[in-house]
Amino acid sequence: MTDLRYIEDVVTLRFDAEKCTGCQLCTMVCPHGVFVMDGNRAKLADRGACMECGACQRNCAFDAISVESGTGCAAAIIASWFNGGKVECGTGGTGGSGSSTGACC
Numbered sequence: 001m002t003d004l005r006y007i008e009d010v011v012t013l014r015f016d017a018e019k020c021t022g023c024q025l026c027t028m029v030c031p032h033g034v035f036v037m038d039g040n041r042a043k044l045a046d047r048g049a050c051m052e053c054g055a056c057q058r059n060c061a062f063d064a065i066s067v068e069s070g071t072g073c074a075a076a077i078i079a080s081w082f083n084g085g086k087v088e089c090g091t092g093g094t095g096g097s098g099s100s101t102g103a104c105c
């Protein structure tokens with residue numbers, strides 16, 4: 001999975017190191033190893049590998065991460081993994097929360 005990448009510098013992921021408490025959750029939930037620990041804080045190891053799934057933002061209780069999840073086809077791919085459906089974009093799906101098609105929007 002690590003060879004799937006967005007176009008570099010398009011990803012909406014933002015990280016505020018000042019807010020990071022070093023809880024490590026983002027390093028555990030990211031399926032692409034985008035975050036690694038650097039001493040007592042996380043740091044971005046490979047921002048371009050982010051697929052905008054939103055897992056890191058959802059799990060960061062300190063508002064150190066923001067990402068516009070579901071803005072690209074990555075959302076459809078991930079939804080299809082969970083739902084076993086076909087990867088589709090723009091068909092009115094629910095981004096994996098109830099969609100049986102794997103559609104992202």
Ligand code: SF4
Nearest residue numbers: 020021023024026060
């Ligand atoms: S989840 Fe948030 S607070 Fe925890 S290590 Fe990651 S960025 Fe820092």
Ligand code: SF4
Nearest residue numbers: 030050051053054056
């Ligand atoms: S949005 Fe998903 S892929 Fe991107 S850094 Fe967060 S957990 Fe990793």
